[in-house]
Amino acid sequence: MEAGGAAGTGGERQVPAAFPAPPRPEAPAASPVALPERLQRREAERQQGVERQRQKKEAQVVKEEQSEFLVAALAREREAVEALLAAGALEEAAARLQGLQKMLTESVRFLAAYEVRQGQEAVARLQADLAARRQQLQPKKKFAFRALKKEAAPGSEPRPAEPAQPAAAAPAPGQGLAEGEADGPPLCGFSGAEGAELELGPAELLQRDVLLSGLRGCRVRLRGNANTLRVRDCRGCTVLCGPVSTSVLVDGCRDCLLALACQQLRTHRTRDSRFYVQVTSRAVIEDCTKVSFAPYTWSYPGIERDFESSGLDKNKNSWNVVDDFDWLATDKPSPNWSVIPEQERIGCWD
Numbered sequence: 001m002e003a004g005g006a007a008g009t010g011g012e013r014q015v016p017a018a019f020p021a022p023p024r025p026e027a028p029a030a031s032p033v034a035l036p037e038r039l040q041r042r043e044a045e046r047q048q049g050v051e052r053q054r055q056k057k058e059a060q061v062v063k064e065e066q067s068e069f070l071v072a073a074l075a076r077e078r079e080a081v082e083a084l085l086a087a088g089a090l091e092e093a094a095a096r097l098q099g100l101q102k103m104l105t106e107s108v109r110f111l112a113a114y115e116v117r118q119g120q121e122a123v124a125r126l127q128a129d130l131a132a133r134r135q136q137l138q139p140k141k142k143f144a145f146r147a148l149k150k151e152a153a154p155g156s157e158p159r160p161a162e163p164a165q166p167a168a169a170a171p172a173p174g175q176g177l178a179e180g181e182a183d184g185p186p187l188c189g190f191s192g193a194e195g196a197e198l199e200l201g202p203a204e205l206l207q208r209d210v211l212l213s214g215l216r217g218c219r220v221r222l223r224g225n226a227n228t229l230r231v232r233d234c235r236g237c238t239v240l241c242g243p244v245s246t247s248v249l250v251d252g253c254r255d256c257l258l259a260l261a262c263q264q265l266r267t268h269r270t271r272d273s274r275f276y277v278q279v280t281s282r283a284v285i286e287d288c289t290k291v292s293f294a295p296y297t298w299s300y301p302g303i304e305r306d307f308e309s310s311g312l313d314k315n316k317n318s319w320n321v322v323d324d325f326d327w328l329a330t331d332k333p334s335p336n337w338s339v340i341p342e343q344e345r346i347g348c349w350d
Contacts, residue, residue, distance in 0.1 A: 070107045131209045225306040243310035259298035277319045286325040294340040
């Protein structure tokens with residue numbers, strides 16, 4: 001039958017082309033699950049904390065590597081200075097020692113406090129050794145201020161001799177040696193004076209170590225270029241000092257006024273004192289209270305020549321950069337030192 005011929009093979013019925021099958025609807029895409037804002041904030045804080053810890057760890061590693069490198073470099077320089085001293089090459093040892101001290105002062109921020117102290121003690125010991133070797137190889141006559149005896153005029157009362165001024169300082173009984181001091185009297189200085197006007201000139205000071213010890217109410221003028229200066233256990237004194245080639249140590253002083261030009265300034269156990277400084281490195285204070293700082297303004301005829309012989313750079317002055325070993329907070333200034341206001345600074349010293 002023709003009607004049966006319209007059927008497809010296998011008897012399946014074909015759908016007319018005019019009626020196509022409707023398309024199947026596509027499944028909707030899954031929407032991302034939004035985290036609550038509180039969880040997003042917590043995750044962001046966690047990521048920031050992880051990043052801070054990573055940066056802190058990297059900074060600590062860098063600091064430790066710098067510290068190890070600097071400690072090794074300082075040890076090599078110290079050994080080199082010791083070898084030069086043993087060989088008698090004093091001038092070369094002095095130059096190398098000055099470089100060692102400069103390296104130490106520039107490395108303070110990278111070293112631990114005990115490493116800085118060890119370095120300072122080593123430099124002070126080498127300075128004392130250098131001074132002792134110079135004294136051995138080039139002995140100089142000791143000097144002292146003496147009153148001249150004059151014959152009394154006929155019929156007049158004999159005039160008593162004026163008391164001698166204090167000469168080279170020596171440690172008093174019961175007092176320990178100052179830091180860096182050799183086992184013997186220092187080369188020059190004053191000790192135990194009270195209410196006196198004391199002065200040393202260029203000839204007495206040239207590259208020598210100076211000690212001022214146990215002074216009370218004195219005014220001291222040091223016109224010249226000393227190698228080191230130590231001011232110990234002084235009360236109510238004014239100390240005006242020309243350029244010092246290496247270091248100045250102020251220890252155990254109170255109510256003092258000091259004008260100092262040096263490469264390194266260290267101040268221990270001192271209070272209620274004012275410092276006018278020209279210092280090429282960061283000053284260091286320890287166990288100090290109520291100390292204040294201003295730029296160095298003292299002058300005298302010949303000071304330019306003394307600056308040249310000292311090797312100090314007058315264009316570099318870190319008078320207001322002070323490291324307080326007793327104040328470890330980095331976000332707050334130390335309460336132990338301050339800057340002298342400009343209107344309160346001394347302009348005329350004579």
